[in-house]
Amino acid sequence: MLNDPSIFYLGIVLLILVSIALYQRLYSLTGFLIATYFMYIVIIYFSGTQRGEKNPPIDAPTNFSGNVQIDTTKEACIDSAETLEDITVTTDSIPSEQLALNYITVARNVDIKNRSAIDPGSVFSDSVGTLYCLSGIDNRNGGIQEILHKWTYMGNTVAKVKIVVERSINWRCWSVVKINPERAGKWKIAISDTNEIEFASTTFHIIKSE
DSSP states (O other): OOOOHHHHHHHHHHHHHHHHHHTOOOOOHHHHHHHHHHHHHEEEEHHHHHHHSSSOOOOOOOOOOOOOOOSSOOOOOOOOOOOGOOOOOOOOOOOOOEEEEEEEEEEEEEEEETTEEEEEEEEEEETTOOOEEEEEEOOOSSEEEEEEEEEETTTTTEEEEEHHHHHHHSSEEEEEEEEOTOEEEEEEEEEOOOOOOOEEEEEEEOOOOO
């Protein structure tokens, strides 16, 4: 309270007013001014006391010496319940204009190590069992996406094989389908993007065995 500068300035003003009142012989006014001044001091005092109770002093930080022990027995909580297994890679839906076919081959088998066709052809016996469609896709302008190998026989869809294609100038991939011996005739394999817009195709024939 004593550090309040307003009390000092008010005391100077009061001293001047009291001097004038005494000079003018206004004794009642002098008493009123002095009483008002002391009432003001009392109000300031109690106001400062209440502010001190509402705003207690902040303790200075304590400096610890030695090693601080941390409780490691409790398991840390994670805000998100998502795990690595929940995160999946999404493929881009890229127009077929950004995809190009380098080659497409139908073969009896595939050399997985060299990613090449084994015994390719366009005519196969109905006893062939299974056939592979090996394709090289130019996807240099796109990101990871999916394409479809659509196998059809006489205009009817036999299989749709979804294949992931990464960014590459020649991404080699293949699909395999079991050939029913009773389905002799013309077959078609169409390659399309994720919107099923066809951008490449080939045909082959299954013939009856003698």
